[in-house]
Amino acid sequence: MSKQLITLDQVIIRFAGDSGDGMQLTGDQFTAETAAYGNDLSTMPDYPAEIRAPQGTLHGVSSFQLHFADHEVLTPGDAPNVLVAMNPAALKANIGLMGPGATLILNSDEFTKRNLEKVGYWSNPLEDGSLARYDVHAIALTSQTVDALKDFDLTRKEAERSKNMYALGLLSWLYSRPTDAARRYLEKKFAKKPEVLAANLAALEAGWSFGETTEAFSVYYEIKPSSPAPGTYRYITGNVALSYGLIAASVRSGLPLFLGSYPITPASDILHELSKHKNFGVRTFQAEDEIAGVGSAIGAAYGGMLAVTTTSGPGIALKSEAIGLAVALELPLIIVDVQRGGPSTGLPTKTEQADLLQAMYGRNGESPVPIVAAQSPADCFNAAYEAARIAVTYRTPVFLLTDGALANGAEPWLLPSIDELPPIDPAFLTEPNHEVDGTPVLWPFKRDPETLARPWIKPGTPGLTHRIGGIEKQDGTGNISYDPANHDRMVRLRDAKVQGIAREVPNLWVDDPTGDAELLVLGWGSTYGPVGAACEEVRKEGIKVAHAHIRLVHPFPADTGEVLRRYRRVLIPEMNLGQLALLIRGTYLVDAMSLNKVEGQPFKSTEIAAAIKDVLAHV
Amino acid sequence: MSKQLITLDQVIIRFAGDSGDGMQLTGDQFTAETAAYGNDLSTMPDYPAEIRAPQGTLHGVSSFQLHFADHEVLTPGDAPNVLVAMNPAALKANIGLMGPGATLILNSDEFTKRNLEKVGYWSNPLEDGSLARYDVHAIALTSQTVDALKDFDLTRKEAERSKNMYALGLLSWLYSRPTDAARRYLEKKFAKKPEVLAANLAALEAGWSFGETTEAFSVYYEIKPSSPAPGTYRYITGNVALSYGLIAASVRSGLPLFLGSYPITPASDILHELSKHKNFGVRTFQAEDEIAGVGSAIGAAYGGMLAVTTTSGPGIALKSEAIGLAVALELPLIIVDVQRGGPSTGLPTKTEQADLLQAMYGRNGESPVPIVAAQSPADCFNAAYEAARIAVTYRTPVFLLTDGALANGAEPWLLPSIDELPPIDPAFLTEPNHEVDGTPVLWPFKRDPETLARPWIKPGTPGLTHRIGGIEKQDGTGNISYDPANHDRMVRLRDAKVQGIAREVPNLWVDDPTGDAELLVLGWGSTYGPVGAACEEVRKEGIKVAHAHIRLVHPFPADTGEVLRRYRRVLIPEMNLGQLALLIRGTYLVDAMSLNKVEGQPFKSTEIAAAIKDVLAHV
Amino acid sequence: MSETFASLSLVPKTTTPLSAKDFKTDQEVRWCPGCGDYAILAAVQAFLPELGVARENITIISGIGCSSRFPYYVDTYGMHSIHGRAPAIATGLSVTRPDLSVWVVTGDGDALSIGGNHLIHAMRRNVNLKILLFNNRIYGLTKGQYSPTSEEGKITKSTPYGSLDHPFNPVSLALGVECTFVARTLDSDRKHLTETLRAAAAHEGTAIVEIMQNCDIFNDGAWAPLKDAEVRDENLIRLEHGQPIRVGASRGVFRDDRGELFIDEVTEANAAKVVIHDAHMDDPSAAFQLSRLSDPVRLSNTPVGVFRDVARPVFDRQMQAQIDEVSRKLGTGDFDRLLRSADTWEIA
Amino acid sequence: MSETFASLSLVPKTTTPLSAKDFKTDQEVRWCPGCGDYAILAAVQAFLPELGVARENITIISGIGCSSRFPYYVDTYGMHSIHGRAPAIATGLSVTRPDLSVWVVTGDGDALSIGGNHLIHAMRRNVNLKILLFNNRIYGLTKGQYSPTSEEGKITKSTPYGSLDHPFNPVSLALGVECTFVARTLDSDRKHLTETLRAAAAHEGTAIVEIMQNCDIFNDGAWAPLKDAEVRDENLIRLEHGQPIRVGASRGVFRDDRGELFIDEVTEANAAKVVIHDAHMDDPSAAFQLSRLSDPVRLSNTPVGVFRDVARPVFDRQMQAQIDEVSRKLGTGDFDRLLRSADTWEIA
Numbered sequence A, B: 001m002s003k004q005l006i007t008l009d010q011v012i013i014r015f016a017g018d019s020g021d022g023m024q025l026t027g028d029q030f031t032a033e034t035a036a037y038g039n040d041l042s043t044m045p046d047y048p049a050e051i052r053a054p055q056g057t058l059h060g061v062s063s064f065q066l067h068f069a070d071h072e073v074l075t076p077g078d079a080p081n082v083l084v085a086m087n088p089a090a091l092k093a094n095i096g097l098m099g100p101g102a103t104l105i106l107n108s109d110e111f112t113k114r115n116l117e118k119v120g121y122w123s124n125p126l127e128d129g130s131l132a133r134y135d136v137h138a139i140a141l142t143s144q145t146v147d148a149l150k151d152f153d154l155t156r157k158e159a160e161r162s163k164n165m166y167a168l169g170l171l172s173w174l175y176s177r178p179t180d181a182a183r184r185y186l187e188k189k190f191a192k193k194p195e196v197l198a199a200n201l202a203a204l205e206a207g208w209s210f211g212e213t214t215e216a217f218s219v220y221y222e223i224k225p226s227s228p229a230p231g232t233y234r235y236i237t238g239n240v241a242l243s244y245g246l247i248a249a250s251v252r253s254g255l256p257l258f259l260g261s262y263p264i265t266p267a268s269d270i271l272h273e274l275s276k277h278k279n280f281g282v283r284t285f286q287a288e289d290e291i292a293g294v295g296s297a298i299g300a301a302y303g304g305m306l307a308v309t310t311t312s313g314p315g316i317a318l319k320s321e322a323i324g325l326a327v328a329l330e331l332p333l334i335i336v337d338v339q340r341g342g343p344s345t346g347l348p349t350k351t352e353q354a355d356l357l358q359a360m361y362g363r364n365g366e367s368p369v370p371i372v373a374a375q376s377p378a379d380c381f382n383a384a385y386e387a388a389r390i391a392v393t394y395r396t397p398v399f400l401l402t403d404g405a406l407a408n409g410a411e412p413w414l415l416p417s418i419d420e421l422p423p424i425d426p427a428f429l430t431e432p433n434h435e436v437d438g439t440p441v442l443w444p445f446k447r448d449p450e451t452l453a454r455p456w457i458k459p460g461t462p463g464l465t466h467r468i469g470g471i472e473k474q475d476g477t478g479n480i481s482y483d484p485a486n487h488d489r490m491v492r493l494r495d496a497k498v499q500g501i502a503r504e505v506p507n508l509w510v511d512d513p514t515g516d517a518e519l520l521v522l523g524w525g526s527t528y529g530p531v532g533a534a535c536e537e538v539r540k541e542g543i544k545v546a547h548a549h550i551r552l553v554h555p556f557p558a559d560t561g562e563v564l565r566r567y568r569r570v571l572i573p574e575m576n577l578g579q580l581a582l583l584i585r586g587t588y589l590v591d592a593m594s595l596n597k598v599e600g601q602p603f604k605s606t607e608i609a610a611a612i613k614d615v616l617a618h619v
Numbered sequence C, D: 001m002s003e004t005f006a007s008l009s010l011v012p013k014t015t016t017p018l019s020a021k022d023f024k025t026d027q028e029v030r031w032c033p034g035c036g037d038y039a040i041l042a043a044v045q046a047f048l049p050e051l052g053v054a055r056e057n058i059t060i061i062s063g064i065g066c067s068s069r070f071p072y073y074v075d076t077y078g079m080h081s082i083h084g085r086a087p088a089i090a091t092g093l094s095v096t097r098p099d100l101s102v103w104v105v106t107g108d109g110d111a112l113s114i115g116g117n118h119l120i121h122a123m124r125r126n127v128n129l130k131i132l133l134f135n136n137r138i139y140g141l142t143k144g145q146y147s148p149t150s151e152e153g154k155i156t157k158s159t160p161y162g163s164l165d166h167p168f169n170p171v172s173l174a175l176g177v178e179c180t181f182v183a184r185t186l187d188s189d190r191k192h193l194t195e196t197l198r199a200a201a202a203h204e205g206t207a208i209v210e211i212m213q214n215c216d217i218f219n220d221g222a223w224a225p226l227k228d229a230e231v232r233d234e235n236l237i238r239l240e241h242g243q244p245i246r247v248g249a250s251r252g253v254f255r256d257d258r259g260e261l262f263i264d265e266v267t268e269a270n271a272a273k274v275v276i277h278d279a280h281m282d283d284p285s286a287a288f289q290l291s292r293l294s295d296p297v298r299l300s301n302t303p304v305g306v307f308r309d310v311a312r313p314v315f316d317r318q319m320q321a322q323i324d325e326v327s328r329k330l331g332t333g334d335f336d337r338l339l340r341s342a343d344t345w346e347i348a
């Protein structure tokens, strides 16, 4: 049968199934193929907080969304074009996302009465006409897989497990993806289980062949590679990119990396990743709790390491007293907060941006800390590197904010060259830095006149023994001081040091193609993708809109006020109730409007586009 | 010898000595006399962080300042009129505060070469003319005391200990104070040590007689009683007033009081005070740390108690994760933060207002909490009562902010009548509150339509068993819910509940006698005294200025924006770097100016008066 | 069983007999298929009616972890709190509400990693809590990092080259802080588990029960030597108060001259010398010695049952007594008198 | 003494001999007159030269409390950190800097109340720390609340009617978590204190030394029965490895048939049966048993000296070894190779 090949410019696919169906794996592999093929892409996994929620229930649905295109991709996409649903629960949980005409590939084997009733389908949607608006392909994925593997020495249950590979094969055919990457992955994973390997490869093959031969599909698609900047690419998630950024900073600065951490979703994968790289001299320490995580990092920083602690919101709350100590000690320290839905335990596996003000103010006293925010999965690399650079240069704890969507999301990444990264100079003090009556002495709190940074002194350095602590210190000598004027001076000096970073960082990033937009959409962190996509969307309709994005959230880039005043209106979309908005309004007295979404889900670009139009309609 | 009696309208006395000299006691007793005499007054102790810093050193100086007058007193006063210095260190540490012409009463016995050199006096100020600008009375307080007690069976060292009572006697004479209160105090304290009692009474007597007979003093003073509202008064510190406010709320609501706390300066005295009142059914629990302090309070709140946790800034940092849980559980809880100098350990015995934004934002996720701030020592009673009322009414954790100056400062207090305090109604739910298909059921998160408060249900109530937790809950049922739209709704509901409190609290308190001032000075917390005094001061010069003071800092009183817009200029004095200012600016887009002092010391009214004039000079 | 527990003397009795079914909630149980937590849940639901108290006077407080989802599934009052803090929260509840039977459900990470401090303080204070520690030697909910009870060299997500930490022995730890009731049991042995729950419930004060629990997904078989029918009897030592301590079919625990314990075949000649278990000794040393018998890796010679069960004043009782005592001495609080407890003066 | 400690094998040696004076700083010591902390400071300053290592390779980390002011007074590197966290901070330093001799100074509140969790985890991990726990059975710095080592019924500012908590026995606690070196000594016994410091310094891994310290102001005389010349010898049990355990002039520690310890007059007949102290036993049970001898209130039969001193892999060594091992296997990290460790593709 000859099939028609249709060329598309972009596709959004959503794989969904039970937690145990291996949908994350299927998505990952399809993504790897797609990345290797040269499309730009962006992904978003979405899984339940339970390890294995009860089979076949709505709670147990795990899904993975992939957006790929022949042009630059900014988000995992709003409305998927294709849904692969391995059971009725997966259909029910996701159908609301699908636009009319979307393709549904449904595993008909699982649409039994029992499974349907479990999720409240009182009639079978495959039969009752309720899916008429969609292009439905009901395929017996499970039994076809079992059938394809009948020659293998496997129980039915074992054979069924490969149904995700069967689906992968089918989808790979449908979108003309090479399957080499998936094969390589399987070969590696099942190197020690040749039987399982063979079965999985066979299932993959069978899925592909099924697509090619069945009459169910009369067309198939190709999406041409995008043409990004030349170079070597790989596909990377935010948490891995962040880990690599830290290792890069360690390599470039010559400072051994130390991570003190306590597992917590969605930050744990940074601990997992870094623990693999002991051959870089990376020391990972799984502490007894978050307080010990940051405490050990402070000890390591005092010892002259590039010290890091990673966690999510509730962990930051616990670390806050110790972060205050790091502020008082003026030691380099990187604090990673992979934000998730709050308050309290909240929505642990979902995304949110509601820890910004916690990072700013979640400590007793005046306790200023720079804050860097990553804006895409691959950008976590740059953000981590920049956080390390600021921490070391200014001898200060630095917050690095990412979120659940960035952490688990993934995109292609143009590999950097380590030598081209900006230098990081630990510049340890090795000699006395002051004179008193002609005698050289150490003043551990004598500041660099430019950066206001104090010296970093490694224990073991002869002649520089000294003591530091959390009580207020005399300017210069660092001795305990209860002097009122000195306290006021130190409070202002610590603040000025952090504010001073604005001097040397780049100006606010602004994208205003026509230069005469009336509305500025101001974002930070992971809204970068949806805001960018929304702006592109509305610009296609001739609407003029500018997009500015804040990477260094504290202090703001020096020209922020000036940029803001250039626009009649400012709109700030945030996955919180208006945290950046408060800071912008309070700092610049600009009547910025908020667009807030606190659903544990990233913005859709259409939501932002609608808000843009709405604002402009009222200018 | 006949002496001249001069009538003054107010006096500021500062007692200073070594930590071991008993200056806090002397100050307290003089204050008690003064209060009983009917003057209005305000006090401020100031002591080192060390228990007993080395004798005779600057670090070891402990002082106590008292301001009393025949009219209303708002602050402990700026420049003292009289300094009693028990040693050279006390002189050196305090002389900078004294205006020209001030009276210095110095214990000449201690002005030995060794003691002088210890604090860096290379010549004796009693002799070198450096104190010429002052009215100096060098008196051998120590040896005169020993002399007065020579008939007692005491060692010299023991006798010397009474020198503070000798000084008290002298000062009591000088300002025509009755000594009955001091006598009563001594009789109670030394009831079991008649010898010591007799010696102290004799020293007190001797000090008084010395004043009467010596030629050193040719004048003595009286300050007429002030004429406050009629009623019964006592003298009270902020920490005791706060404790009483909590007990009052317990008595009035019928809810037994539970305090879970961990000692920390300057909050510990609340724990100490409450632990005395077990006959009110008060349960105090000294926990293993701050987390257990708040944790146990959450447990008690769940059990239906009026639950409280008390601490200072570093302790709040530690409690922040658990406070987030209380927000999610929507249980009544009072969190007291007696603010002190930060960041980190900072200046533990000094005052500051730098935890406001920590209270607002120091938790992960959107986690709104009402904040009540006390504005004078006695006002801590009202503030505590109001915090309890809001907590119970709205089923929410409430922050109560005081500070070191309020906690240890004291003033006369018109005793309230418990029956006139506003009612607090626990209104426990005892029956199902919802119907599903005609069956009565419990919906633990069904809200009161007015307050948006959820029901409070005591374990032990039949038929209402239910489970609550920190994961996001379904609106109404309270069951775990990961539904995106529900999360957004719950985030906004929790916020709306807290914002809604603004509806039922009084308008912003404004003092604008002429009604046409151009400048509004906006304060919160303990700046009430110095701002008020500064306004009175400048008004005497014909300057028009208004004073507004925020008692409920979150949410702001409903008319706050309107009030702010009535004035051309707004000045916000804070003992931080502008925390209320950020909130006011961000909320109302009013270009409020900040006056910041972060010295661990309260504002002087003169500092605020100067700022007022400065601002008005530039309007 | 309607016999009442002396330990629950302050808790209102139920008038209607309850069954396991009465303790089930309408919430779907969301553990992985095969998880040991199911067996524990079933055992607890079946046991609770025995308490003879009203459902509404039982409260279960948990932390965070797979195990800590427990309260959602038991139809009593309950709180799923935050990681590690359940003992602190439960302490506040226990000391204010002696009329409740308060249970804590926690995991090895929740109780011994982040929550270690609250746990040891609750135990030293003898707070009236029954603490069920589900020990699966792994962090389940966060998908498989090693825990403070994982064996040395454990390969997990966070330790791809093996963990370095020496694990806690939860029983030794509890005895080191003089917990008044310390026991250990298994998820899979319903009878032993129920008996242990019964003994814990009967104890006045803190009772800690380590439940060796299987995590099917991330640490399957962690307790296999104590569960597999073929080998378990040779590895388990079932402690029973007043009984000789036997190991497997033929061996027993003996004490040598230096006071050390050793295990040997029991013969007619030495049968009388087998150590007799005494759970009621005030000195926790003997119980401690028993806790050292097991090999943390091979799990041979692992005692289960009640190691220690002694009486000591109970925290909530003490606090109530102090309130009663002070009220008796000073009279019930009178607010107006309190206000006037310092010098006062009148302004007319 | 210039003999070096095996435990300090990775720490650079000093070439110039040092004296106590070299360890004094220019900061004024700010404890109350008569505070036991002075004696401990003097003993430590006098002892440190013995280590034979350079001053700059010693670091002292403390928490918050009177005792925690200690680092300011010793001219080495040091950090006065936050309440209870010194063991955690010191762990980060120790595992990254095996070339330092790391000491922790802490109080009974700092270590056992707020810091209990970090302390027990450091001990189980055998982090290379020498922990000096100044136990004055009170919170000094916050002016006298009871602490987790205060005796029951203690009247303090926060417990005007007497405390209710049962105290920790720090030695039992440490043994319960299998700390590899556990000792107890007195501020006032300079010789014993110095010997104990020496033994702790020689130990590889965590060494905890409980120092019974007098707080002149808020808990004066707390240890009087162990310090007053007239009675102390009858109350103290001076443990020495390999020596019979004697109590006072005439008594000794014996073991009965059930393995329990008891104290009796030593006669010629029973002299051979006096228990011999063995600090090197792998099983902590015997040491635990000794820790139970003392009466927490009267302080009779209080053992001092080294309870336990055994070898176990040390955390910083293990971590370094793992890094070396992995580097050997995989080759030293190459960043470019790391980037390319996943599938890559080229865009021309």
Ligand SMILES: Cc1ncc(C[n+]2csc(CCOP(=O)(O)OP(=O)(O)O)c2C)c(N)n1
Pocket (backbone or CB within 6 Å): A262, A263, A264, A265, A290, A314, A315, A318, A345, C064, C065, C066, C067, C068, C083, C106, C107, C108, C109, C110, C111, C134, C136, C138, C139, C140, C141, C142, C147
């Ligand atoms: C403050 C905080 N830190 C970390 C976490 C993440 N976390 C949740 S459960 C858990 C450990 C669970 O292990 P365990 O207590 O053994 O329970 P299990 O899942 O094995 O039953 C961790 C680290 C959290 N929820 N909160």
Ligand SMILES: Cc1ncc(C[n+]2csc(CCOP(=O)(O)OP(=O)(O)O)c2C)c(N)n1
Pocket (backbone or CB within 6 Å): B262, B263, B264, B265, B290, B314, B315, B318, B345, D064, D065, D066, D067, D068, D082, D083, D106, D107, D108, D109, D110, D111, D134, D136, D138, D139, D140, D141, D142, D147
């Ligand atoms: C987070 C925090 N909580 C409480 C305090 C107050 N605080 C300081 S020291 C201390 C206890 C001191 O007792 P201990 O550790 O025994 O030391 P000591 O003063 O007796 O030497 C407390 C509660 C603090 N500084 N930080």
Ligand code: SF4
Pocket (backbone or CB within 6 Å): A051, A052, C030, C031, C032, C034, C035, C036, C037, C066, C067, C136, C140, C141, C214, C215, C216, C217, C218
């Ligand atoms: S992850 Fe393990 S402990 Fe958690 S529910 Fe699954 S099997 Fe049970």
Ligand code: SF4
Pocket (backbone or CB within 6 Å): B051, B052, D030, D031, D032, D034, D035, D036, D037, D066, D067, D136, D140, D141, D214, D215, D216, D217, D218
């Ligand atoms: S309060 Fe006690 S422990 Fe603190 S310095 Fe004074 S005597 Fe020493």
Ligand SMILES: [Mg+2]
Pocket (backbone or CB within 6 Å): C065, C107, C108, C109, C134, C135, C136, C137, C138, C139, C140, C147
């Ligand atoms: Mg576990």
Ligand SMILES: [Mg+2]
Pocket (backbone or CB within 6 Å): D065, D107, D108, D109, D134, D135, D136, D137, D138, D139, D140, D147
């Ligand atoms: Mg102490």
